[in-house]
Amino acid sequence: MIPFRKMHGLGNDFVVLDARAGALPVTPARAAAIADRHFGIGCDQFIVMEPPPAGADVFMRIRNPDGSEAGACGNATRCIAALVAEERGADRVVVRTIAGDLPVERLPGGLWRADMGPARLRWDDVPLAYKADTLHLPLAFGPVSDPAACSMGNPHATFFVDDLDAIPVTEIGPRLEHDPIFPDRANIGFAQVLAPDRMRLVIWERGAGLTLACGSGACAAIVNAARRGLTGRRATVTMPGGDLVMEWRESDGHVLMTGPVATAFTGTLDLGAYGS
Numbered sequence: 553m554i555p556f557r558k559m560h561g562l563g564n565d566f567v568v569l570d571a572r573a574g575a576l577p578v579t580p581a582r583a584a585a586i587a588d589r590h591f592g593i594g595c596d597q598f599i600v601m602e603p604p605p606a607g608a609d610v611f612m613r614i615r616n617p618d619g620s621e622a623g624a625c626g627n628a629t630r631c632i633a634a635l636v637a638e639e640r641g642a643d644r645v646v647v648r649t650i651a652g653d654l655p656v657e658r659l660p661g662g663l664w665r666a667d668m669g670p671a672r673l674r675w676d677d678v679p680l681a682y683k684a685d686t687l688h689l690p691l692a693f694g695p696v697s698d699p700a701a702c703s704m705g706n707p708h709a710t711f712f713v714d715d716l717d718a719i720p721v722t723e724i725g726p727r728l729e730h731d732p733i734f735p736d737r738a739n740i741g742f743a744q745v746l747a748p749d750r751m752r753l754v755i756w757e758r759g760a761g762l763t764l765a766c767g768s769g770a771c772a773a774i775v776n777a778a779r780r781g782l783t784g785r786r787a788t789v790t791m792p793g794g795d796l797v798m799e800w801r802e803s804d805g806h807v808l809m810t811g812p813v814a815t816a817f818t819g820t821l822d823l824g825a826y827g828s
């Protein structure tokens with residue numbers, strides 16, 4: 553039996569295993585089985601903490617419920633940083649993912665601010681299947697069209713809509729996630745701008761489906777909204793699970809994300825019960 557922790561950031565929930573003291577036999581199939589909401593524990597992402605490489609405080613491996621690996625997870629970044637910071641009595645830690653280093657700092661009021669790194673805007677960064685303007689992708693389906701795309705270490709497209717409540721996200725999300733323009737699939741955001749510093753956002757996540765919040769999706773939304781001139785470079789992004797305060801920093805193009813973290817419960821699990 554190995555211990556696990558169930559955490560979430562704004563309802564975007566994670567099963568967290570700690571493999572820092574020794575490797576755990578976690579396969580993509582096992583991660584998917586544990587993430588299953590009926591036959592497993594259930595989560596939007598399956599997170600494994602691995603030994604810290606030089607220059608970082610922890611390595612965070614991210615898997616979606618379909619077993620695929622992701623380069624970024626904003627909400628999990630805050631959760632894992634908070635865990636490590638609490639252990640060390642530190643106010644600042646660096647979380648490394650397969651996409652790079654993410655410094656995270658403690659703020660007053662139980663909030664954590666993650667530097668999610670630079671938004672990458674070239675077509676082959678996203679990546680797209682062919683050269684196209686990432687500010688206006690040639691993509692439309694059902695009631696949505698003309699998204700903007702970027703990479704936050706994982707691929708995102710943001711559609712700007714007039715009425716978020718009228719968008720059939722679960723119907724069109726899977727089709728857009730798998731559109732051939734995205735060779736690695738993509739996280740699909742639907743954003744309704746309410747003011748130059750406020751927007752609503754719903755995300756259909758690659759490999760996970762509809763979630764209550766997506767940190768990297770909120771990063772992509774502020775970047776894409778600001779590039780389009782729909783908002784400034786700072787905005788509160790309200791998702792079904794709650795708010796993130798976002799800034800696309802002018803000086804270096806990094807995206808800063810501020811929000812809460814929570815532990816829902818802890819327990820133990822038998823990895824052997826989840827296949828091989």
Ligand SMILES: N[C@@H](CCC[C@H](N)C(=O)O)C(=O)O
Nearest residue numbers: 622625626627706766767768
């Ligand atoms: N929930 C995450 C994003 C998780 C990874 C994503 N589904 C992908 O495959 O890229 C977040 O908070 O950023």
